[in-house]
Amino acid sequence: MSPVGTCASRAVSAGSSSRTGATAEGVVSLLREAPPQVEHAVIRVRSGVWTRERDVLAGEEPLEIRLLWFVDGVEQRKSIAVTMRTPGDDYELAIGFLHGEGLIGSRYDVVDVSYCTDPDEPQMFNIVNVTLRPGLALDLTRLERHFYTTSSCGICGKAALEALEVAGCTPLPDGPVVSARVLQSLPATLRAAQAVFQRTGGLHAAGLFDLHGNLELLHEDVGRHNALDKVIGARLLAGQTPLSERLLLLSGRASFELLQKALVARIPFVAAVGAPSSLAVQTAQAFNITLAGFVGADGFNLYSGVERVLPAGDDLTSNPTPAE
Structure with a gap:
C-alpha cells in the first residue's frame, strides 16, 4: 500500500x-x-x-x-x-x-x-x-472497544469493565498518598495556567501534577479526551511513563473513558472539577484509583481510594470509607 x-x-x-x-x-x-x-x-x-x-x-x-x-x-x-x-x-x-x-x-x-x-x-x-516498529504484535481488535464509547442500547457498565480486564488492565497498587490541601489547590493552579481558556472560555484542560501539587504539564483542547491524550502522549514520547507518582486534574467531569485512559497510564489519582459518572466511580473502585469530584478550594468528594488522601488539619476527624 x-x-x-x-x-x-x-x-x-x-x-x-x-x-x-x-x-x-x-x-x-x-x-x-x-x-x-x-x-x-x-x-x-x-x-x-x-x-x-x-x-x-x-x-x-x-x-x-x-x-x-x-x-x-x-x-x-x-x-x-x-x-x-x-x-x-x-x-x-x-x-x-x-x-x-x-x-x-x-x-x-x-x-x-x-x-x-x-x-x-x-x-x-x-x-x-x-x-x-517492525515485529510489534498489533491487535486491531482492540479498537472494537469503541462499542461502549457511544450511548448505544444494550451496552452496560459490566461489559465495559470486563473489556478493560480482557485488555490486560490490572488494579493499581496501594500508595502513594497526598494531602487533602494539595487536592484543593489544584483547580486554581490549573486555571491560572490555562492561557487559551482565559481568552476563549471554550476549552477543556487536563493537568498533570506531582504529589506536592506542582503543575508539570497542561494541555487544552475542545475535547476533554483529546486534552488527556495530549498529556499522556507527551509523557510517553519523553519516556516518562508509567505515571504512578502523579495526580491528574480534569477541568470538567470525569467519565469512564477518561478513567480508562488514566488506568492504562497507571495514574493513581484522578481529580475532577465536575462530577464523576457512575461508571467512572465503578472503574475507580474496581482498579484502585483514587477518584475525587467537585474539587475546589473548599473541599471535594472522594468516591474511591480514600486511603491515599491524608486529612489536612481538622478537615476530617477520621478517614472514612465512602457510603455504598
Whole structure:
C-alpha cells in the first residue's frame, strides 16, 4: 500500500513537540504552528446595548490518525480514528490515543510520527501518520472497544469493565498518598495556567501534577479526551511513563473513558472539577484509583481510594470509607 501524498516526518525523541516542530530531519518549515484560537466578529448585547466587537473562539478542526506497519515486509496502512480537536500538539494527541487504546506500550513501539500532506493541495496538516516498529504484535481488535464509547442500547457498565480486564488492565497498587490541601489547590493552579481558556472560555484542560501539587504539564483542547491524550502522549514520547507518582486534574467531569485512559497510564489519582459518572466511580473502585469530584478550594468528594488522601488539619476527624 503506497503513501498518500508526502509526509513531514519526525523520528520519535524525548522532549520533542509537534508545536515546536523539533526534528532531526530539518523539516521544521513543514510543521504547523496552528492557532489554538481564532478571532470572529460578534454582536455583543449587554443591558440593552448592542455593540460590534471581536470575540476569541477556541479553534476546532478534524484530525485523522493513520497507522502504518509492516507484514512480511509489505507496508500496511489504516485510518483508525478521526477526532475533532484544537490544532496543535497533534503528535502527542495521536500517541496518547494509541497508548490509551492499548496499541502501543512505550515510545519504543513507534519509529516515526509525521504529518501527511498532499503537494497539490493546501496543507491543512490534519492527518498524522504513526509508523510502528517492525515485529510489534498489533491487535486491531482492540479498537472494537469503541462499542461502549457511544450511548448505544444494550451496552452496560459490566461489559465495559470486563473489556478493560480482557485488555490486560490490572488494579493499581496501594500508595502513594497526598494531602487533602494539595487536592484543593489544584483547580486554581490549573486555571491560572490555562492561557487559551482565559481568552476563549471554550476549552477543556487536563493537568498533570506531582504529589506536592506542582503543575508539570497542561494541555487544552475542545475535547476533554483529546486534552488527556495530549498529556499522556507527551509523557510517553519523553519516556516518562508509567505515571504512578502523579495526580491528574480534569477541568470538567470525569467519565469512564477518561478513567480508562488514566488506568492504562497507571495514574493513581484522578481529580475532577465536575462530577464523576457512575461508571467512572465503578472503574475507580474496581482498579484502585483514587477518584475525587467537585474539587475546589473548599473541599471535594472522594468516591474511591480514600486511603491515599491524608486529612489536612481538622478537615476530617477520621478517614472514612465512602457510603455504598
